[in-house]
Amino acid sequence: MADQGFTVEEIDTSRPHPARMYDYYLGGKDNYEVDREAAQQVIHLLPDAVPSARANRAFMHRAVRFLAESGIRQIIDIGTGIPTSPNTHQVAHDVSPDVRVAYIDNDPIVATHAGAHLLGTSNTGFFLGDLRDPESILQHPTIGKLIDFDQPVGLMLVAILHFIRDDEDPAGLVAAYRDALPAGSHLIFSHPTADFHAPGTGSEEAADVYRQSKATATFNLRTHAELVALCEGFDLVDPGLVQLPLWRPDGPVPTKRELSHIGGYGAVGVKN
Numbered sequence: 343m344a345d346q347g348f349t350v351e352e353i354d355t356s357r358p359h360p361a362r363m364y365d366y367y368l369g370g371k372d373n374y375e376v377d378r379e380a381a382q383q384v385i386h387l388l389p390d391a392v393p394s395a396r397a398n399r400a401f402m403h404r405a406v407r408f409l410a411e412s413g414i415r416q417i418i419d420i421g422t423g424i425p426t427s428p429n430t431h432q433v434a435h436d437v438s439p440d441v442r443v444a445y446i447d448n449d450p451i452v453a454t455h456a457g458a459h460l461l462g463t464s465n466t467g468f469f470l471g472d473l474r475d476p477e478s479i480l481q482h483p484t485i486g487k488l489i490d491f492d493q494p495v496g497l498m499l500v501a502i503l504h505f506i507r508d509d510e511d512p513a514g515l516v517a518a519y520r521d522a523l524p525a526g527s528h529l530i531f532s533h534p535t536a537d538f539h540a541p542g543t544g545s546e547e548a549a550d551v552y553r554q555s556k557a558t559a560t561f562n563l564r565t566h567a568e569l570v571a572l573c574e575g576f577d578l579v580d581p582g583l584v585q586l587p588l589w590r591p592d593g594p595v596p597t598k599r600e601l602s603h604i605g606g607y608g609a610v611g612v613k614n
């Protein structure tokens with residue numbers, strides 16, 4: 343844990359943080375009053391925030407399993423979030439215990455929980471890093487220790503790119519990571535959207551809570567076409583970019599009514 347580079351004092355509890363708000367949606371306890379207040383405002387405007395967060399986490403589990411079953415043995419999980427069991431390495435290790443996982447997040451509170459929940463084995467690592475600085479992530483010593491760029495890599499950008507504004511060039515960021523990976527590498531991608539909500543039903547208003555509450559990040563909803571464009575350079579495996587529960591469901595397919603409460607897309611792609 344020597345490379346984590348954080349202290350508990352760095353946690354800013356004066357402003358809501360998306361990691362802790364997401365933790366609250368998932369029913370976790372690692373959040374502060376300021377996060378709960380902002381999350382409650384979002385839920386009030388958009389009750390679908392909770393089922394959407396849970397559908398996102400379930401998608402992430404199915405997609406990680408798919409990667410491990412497809413032979414991927416090393417994963418970079420950027421914006422991993424406050425650990426919520428099962429985490430990426432636990433899902434992957436169910437398939438094959440030799441999968442190596444490098445976890446990255448920019449929130450010190452994630453770091454405080456990493457030791458207990460993300461670093462249980464020698465083939466996992468965590469460090470504080472920012473998605474918007476690909477070079478410092480790709481060249482980090484923990485990446486050097488865990489990831490062999492001559493072998494296919496699993497890159498996880500799961501529910502993180504909506505924190506990147508258009509003027510921060512999300513497509514350029516995805517490309518910077520993609521270009522560092524060999525062919526056959528996989529992308530796991532998910533992103534919230536307002537595509538399934540009628541105008542005025544809360545999605546944009548809920549996004550405004552993130553923007554106006556001085557949360558440490560903005561919140562950018564995107565359309566199907568915009569998100570497909572972000573996956574450029576990856577061939578999406580069936581069924582493509584779809585509403586989260588429809589990506590290779592491993593149980594009963596959700597009803598139309600249940601689907602109407604899920605505001606997010608997910609996809610898995612293979613670098614061509």
Ligand SMILES: C[S@@+](CC[C@H](N)C(=O)[O-])C[C@H]1O[C@@H](n2cnc3c(N)ncnc32)[C@H](O)[C@@H]1O
Nearest residue numbers: 361364421422423447448449472473500501505
């Ligand atoms: C909604 S959570 C998603 C957690 C997990 N990937 C999942 O889908 O279950 C988003 C995470 O991204 C992190 N995050 C937001 N912006 C980031 C950035 N620029 N660099 C690194 N992490 C970031 C947040 O701290 C948070 O933990």
